[in-house]
Structure formats: C-alpha cells, structure tokens
C-alpha cells in the first residue's frame with residue numbers, strides 16, 4: 593500500500609460535531625486500545641458524523657462501508673477480477689483498512705447477512721487478523737486499524753439481529769437525538785437558520801418522536817431537521833419546507849401525515 597491510498601481516505605477538514613455526553617473521551621480511550629466499537633441509535637442521530645470527527649481528531653484515515661443484505665464477504669474482503677492480463681486480486685474496503693491502519697466503519701451492519709458479518713470476527717479479537725481465503729493470504733492488521741459498526745436497535749427483529757458472538761466483540765456507545773437546546777444549536781450551525789427557527793424545528797421533531805410506536809416507525813431525525821433548515825435558509829416558505837423534509841419522507845399514512853402537518857402548523 594502506498595501513502596497515496598491512505599491519503600485519499602483522510603478526513604481533511606474538521607467535521608462539525610457537537611459532543612453530546614462524554615463520548616469523545618470514551619472513544620479516544622477505546623481507540624487507544626484499538627477496541628472495536630459499536631455505535632447504537634436511530635438513523636440520523638449523528639453516528640456517522642461522530643466517526644468522521646473522531647477519525648479527523650485521531651488523524652486516522654476513515655473507510656466507510658454502507659451495509660446491505662446483498663453484501664457478501666467478498667464485498668468486504670476482496671475478490672479476483674478478470675482483466676486483459678488475466679486475473680487480478682482487488683482488496684475490498686475492510687482489507688484496505690486493515691492494511692493501511694484506517695478506522696473501518698461498517699454502517700448498519702445488521703443489514704448484512706450473518707455469514708458476511710462473521711468475516712470481521714478474527715479482526716475483533718487478540719488475533720487482529722484477516723484471512724483472505726480465496727487468495728491464500730493472512731493479513732495482520734496494521735497497528736492503527738480499528739473496527740467501528742453502527743446498529744439501529746429500532747429495526748431489530750428476530751430475523752435481523754446481530755449474533756451474540758458478534759455483539760460481544762464490541763464496546764458500545766448509545767446515540768440518541770441530542771437534548772432540545774443542543775439539537776437546535778446543531779440545526780442552526782449546520783444550516784444558517786436563526787436560533788428561533790431552529791428551536792421550532794426541534795419542537796416539531798419532538799412531537800413526531802412521541803409518535804414512535806404509535807403509527808410511526810421512527811420520529812424526525814436530526815438529519816431531516818438539517819434538511820428543513822437548509823430549505824428555509826434557501827428562502828423556501830417554512831411550511832412548505834417542513835412538508836417536504838419532515839412530513840412527506842417520514843410516512844405515507846394519510847392520517848399520520850395530517851397529524852405531522854398539524855404539528856408543523858402549530859409552529860409555522
């Protein structure tokens with residue numbers, strides 16, 4: 593691996609991240625021991641942003657993989673490709689991360705099939721190894737390599753859950769939407785809307801979060817609030833902006849949409 597490879601995964605600018613509750617120091621201590629870490633929480637609550645921020649702070653390259661149910665072990669580890677000169681091995685993202693000493697972030701790992709998930713096992717214990725079975729190579733992870741996964745407990749079902757044998761290889765940090773004041777600060781900082789508008793958006797989100805399990809699978813995330821703020825900052829009428837970013841994406845149920853729209857109209 594050349595330096596160039598590590599460079600392309602470096603987080604160049606400091607990501608904007610507001611600490612919620614001591615997670616920065618906890619992560620740093622875990623990283624100091626190269627402990628695998630699981631970030632648990634609903635979508636759009638800041639997990640990816642946090643890893644980006646930590647990679648920047650620790651000066652480590654970051655390789656992110658979005659997991660899906662069709663993902664195979666080869667998608668993570670690598671495969672032989674056919675080209676005009678014959679077959680050529682191509683490292684997958686996990687292999688690249690292990691070689692260059694990156695933080696490897698497997699987003700929404702529950703989506704992956706269990707036979708895919710087990711390839712991370714030898715990297716998460718004292719072995720810190722990755723066997724490339726097809727290639728007949730055993731990689732010793734770079735001393736700076738660390739594995740991070742995200743996990744949304746809300747989507748958990750009997751069919752889709754991490755095995756205990758996978759779960760118990762990670763330390764875990766809970767992520768939830770930040771407290772109202774902090775979340776409003778984040779929305780204002782990310783979008784440029786004033787504090788009052790940001791505060792109203794957060795209150796709409798709180799109403800929707802109370803509907804979780806009562807017709808909604810998830811409440812409005814911080815990510816969607818940032819979208820709403822961006823539309824408003826573009827000069828879009830707040831009501832229309834909220835409809836497009838907070839109501840329509842969240843649900844197709846007409847009654848639920850009406851309830852959410854009513855919440856929007858209380859504030860805008």
Ligand code: ADP
Nearest residue numbers: 608609610635636637638639640641814815818
């Ligand atoms: P997740 O990975 O949990 O799905 P993200 O990290 O993508 O969520 O967060 C979604 C958006 O919410 C981010 O792009 C960012 O704008 C905002 N955000 C959430 N939490 C924070 C935070 N603590 N500091 C800064 N921005 C945040």
